[in-house]
């Protein structure tokens with residue numbers, strides 16, 4: 747397999763068959779595909795009012811919930827690969843609307859402790875399934 751080892755866990759949404767892997771381990775690193783805010787059990791995008799601790803359903807809570815789900819999915823894939831969120835060195839965040847930048851950062855800042863991974867954030871025209879956010883990462887094993 748030329749030093750490339752695919753990662754597959756049922757604790758994260760299944761990848762599209764024949765299209766991409768959840769992650770690839772290679773050369774002491776793990777490269778994780780973009781995670782969308784999909785529930786791995788239902789394979790559906792989480793609803794906007796998912797925040798269990800509030801009844802608010804504003805855009806702010808919607809993207810927060812979506813972002814937490816993306817990171818939860820990344821975390822499940824990293825664990826399946828034998829590493830963890832703590833070992834992430836690079837993150838790419840894709841937003842459907844750069845107007846969400848500040849609220850995305852509010853949630854984002856609660857992860858990764860003091861030494862944050864490198865990060866790129868871009869807004870794109872649309873994301874798969876019309877979600878608001880997609881996040882990918884690279885970690886060391």
Ligand SMILES: CC(=[NH2+])C(=O)[O-]
Nearest residue numbers: 766779780781782874
């Ligand atoms: C969802 C995703 N990672 C893709 O490339 O379609």
